[in-house]
Amino acid sequence: MNWGWRRKDQRNRRPESESKTGYNEGLILTLTVNPAIDRNVTADRLVFEDRAHILSTSESPGGRGINASCVIASFGGLTRAIVTCGGASGSRFEELLGCCHVPVDLVKIKNDIRTNLTITDKRGLTVKLNEAGPRMDKAEIERLEEAVREKMEGAQWLMLCGSLPPGVPADFYARLIESAHKKKVKTLLDTDGEALRQGLQARPEAVAPSQPEAERLLDTALLTRAHFLDAARKIGAMGAHAVVLSLGSRGAVGVDGKRTWEASPPRIDAVCPIGAGDALAAAFTWALAAGKSFDDALRWGVAAGSASAKLPGVTFASLAQTREVYERVEVREA
Numbered sequence: 001m002n003w004g005w006r007r008k009d010q011r012n013r014r015p016e017s018e019s020k021t022g023y024n025e026g027l028i029l030t031l032t033v034n035p036a037i038d039r040n041v042t043a044d045r046l047v048f049e050d051r052a053h054i055l056s057t058s059e060s061p062g063g064r065g066i067n068a069s070c071v072i073a074s075f076g077g078l079t080r081a082i083v084t085c086g087g088a089s090g091s092r093f094e095e096l097l098g099c100c101h102v103p104v105d106l107v108k109i110k111n112d113i114r115t116n117l118t119i120t121d122k123r124g125l126t127v128k129l130n131e132a133g134p135r136m137d138k139a140e141i142e143r144l145e146e147a148v149r150e151k152m153e154g155a156q157w158l159m160l161c162g163s164l165p166p167g168v169p170a171d172f173y174a175r176l177i178e179s180a181h182k183k184k185v186k187t188l189l190d191t192d193g194e195a196l197r198q199g200l201q202a203r204p205e206a207v208a209p210s211q212p213e214a215e216r217l218l219d220t221a222l223l224t225r226a227h228f229l230d231a232a233r234k235i236g237a238m239g240a241h242a243v244v245l246s247l248g249s250r251g252a253v254g255v256d257g258k259r260t261w262e263a264s265p266p267r268i269d270a271v272c273p274i275g276a277g278d279a280l281a282a283a284f285t286w287a288l289a290a291g292k293s294f295d296d297a298l299r300w301g302v303a304a305g306s307a308s309a310k311l312p313g314v315t316f317a318s319l320a321q322t323r324e325v326y327e328r329v330e331v332r333e334a
Contacts, residue, residue, distance in 0.1 A: 009211045010140060015184065024158025026289050028072055028079045029185075030065035030146055034133040034165040035083050035171070036116040037093055038062030040313050055122075061096040062116055064161035064190055064278050067316065069102045071282035071304060075319045077289065085132060087112030107147050109128065109140045114165075118302055118314060120272045121288045128274055132164030141168055144165045146227055151265060152183045156289050159281065160199070170194040177202035181270075186288075189240070190218065200239035206288075207240040207283040211247050228253045229260055229334055244284055246277045249309075250331070254298040259333055263298045265306040266328040273309045279316050280305035299331045 042056045069081040081102050085093055086109035093113055097104055111134030115306060120126045136144075156182050160173045173195050178189045187204040189196065191211045198205060215222050215232050217238075222231050232245040232253040243255040245283075249270060254261040284301030292300070303326035307317030 004265075013075050015113050020195075026078065028069075028077060028157045028159060029067045029148075029151055029287055029288055030072075030079065030080065030081045030159040030161055031064035031157045031161055031167060031176070032083045033177045034067060034114065034143065034163045035085065035093065036065035036114045036131070036133075037089055038314060039115060039117050040070050040209060041117070041119045042313060043119060045123070046119065046122060046125045046127060047223065052121070053299045058313065059092075059096060061093055061100060062314075065159060065283075066097075066100065066102075066104075067275055067278035067280035067314075068159050068161055068190075068285070069104075070100050071279050071316050072246060072286045073100075073102045075283070075286050075322075076314065077286045077328050079103075080151065082107065083152060084136070084144060085113060086110055089113050100275050103145060105145075105151060107140075107144045109134060110137055111135060118274055120274070120313065124270045126272055126274050130163075133163065133290060135166040136168055139202045141172070145172070145176065149183075152180060155183075155185050155207075156281030157188060157285050158207050159188045159190060159285055161281075162205075163192060166196050171198045173199040174202040187286050190278075195292065198237075200235070203239045203241065205240075206242040206244065207235060208244045208246065208263065208277070208284065209235065210277050211245065214245055229262075233260065243300060244280070246280050248273060248276070249306075251302045252280065252305075253334070254294065254297060256294040260330055261295045261298055262334050263295075263302040264323065264330045264332075266304050268306055268310050268325075270309040271312050272314065275316065276309040277304040277316045280307040283322065293332075298317075302328060 043052045069079045072079040080095045085106045089112040114131035117129040188206040189199045189204040232255045236243045236255045245253045251264045280301040283304030287300040289296035304322045307322045307325040
């Protein structure tokens with residue numbers, strides 16, 4: 001599998017399209033089928049059967065694909081987000097998108113998009129409550145699918161991110177992966193449940209499950225290092241060319257088809273881990289699009305996730321903040 005955009009004999013040349021980061025990126029499309037308005041609450045503490053006090057509240061546009069595009073854009077990468085949007089909450093969602101500074105294509109639907117609630121205390125303890133999302137009808141699904149296929153032209157990667165709302169069939173991502181193959185567009189699948197299982201059958205270039213998502217997919221608890229390594233290899237055998245299994249504060253395990261890698265972050269004081277997995281997937285894809293090796297892309301992904309977890313609220317680390325952690329991430333072949 002050729003993970004990079006450039007041929008090996010071009011790696012040492014400085015292309016005209018090189019970005020301000022010093023890397024040569026192709027367009028990374030992200031798809032968020034089930035976006036949300038994220039209501040973020042910071043409390044002094046999270047406890048049972050006693051009162052706590054709200055310290056701050058905020059709203060932001062939520063969804064794995066949107067988060068990924070924000071990270072990629074902040075790194076200087078070329079990205080575009082495709083997002084569904086509808087109802088009164090959709091109007092508020094559009095207003096919030098203005099702070100992302102990312103090109104966005106909105107596919108309008110009839111029903112209100114969802115609102116999710118994240119509560120974090122000063123110690124980093126977090127509770128996240130997600131709604132299921134709006135029901136989409138057949139015409140809306142077809143319109144969304146057509147929009148994605150149209151935007152694939154000229155793209156290098158397509159990131160398929162997040163849950164599918166009611167009405168969207170579980171093979172929706174699988175169909176888009178098959179379409180991407182025909183257009184020579186690489187795909188990264190970042191979802192859960194049956195959408196993940198069926199998406200794997202379409203053989204995406206990469207899949208990025210979290211530990212809980214992998215446990216649900218394999219119907220088994222993952223407790224030890226041996227479990228993590230075995231799980232990543234099993235997921236690869238289910239169809240993905242490469243696997244990035246996110247393990248939170250323990251880093252990640254990566255399988256590139258032939259070799260298995262472990263990436264271990266430095267010890268950090270996590271403030272809010274919500275969104276760290278989105279940052280990991282985004283930085284991993286950004287690095288591959290820039291022509292980096294698989295193990296180095298894994299290192300960038302773990303660095304971005306760890307650096308973002310150090311920040312309050314659902315906040316994503318900058319390239320400079322990520323680079324500082326990157327220097328201390330250890331990658332070794334398992």
